[in-house]
Amino acid sequence: MPVEVKELEMFLDIAKRAKECRVKRVRKSDIVKIKARTRRYLYTFKTTKDKLDEVLSKLECPKIIDVDEGKEIKK
Secondary structure: OOEEOOOOOHHHHHHHHHEEEEEEEEEOEEEEEEEEEEOEEEEEEEEEEEOHHHHHHEEEOOEEEOOOOEEEEEO
């Protein structure tokens, strides 16, 4: 089961040790889920589409994939 993280700073710390991060946009809503896959757990963080660029600029994940477009996001 995925673990939801509610604080951005905690999620950024978790994302540093993640193998990859995925960005998933929820249909019919302005919510975006960012998922960080670590060795043991899948962590999720919810944000709005407005704040997505700000969060992605702070994210230090080695591999960031946009699930809806099916390609890797370049930093």
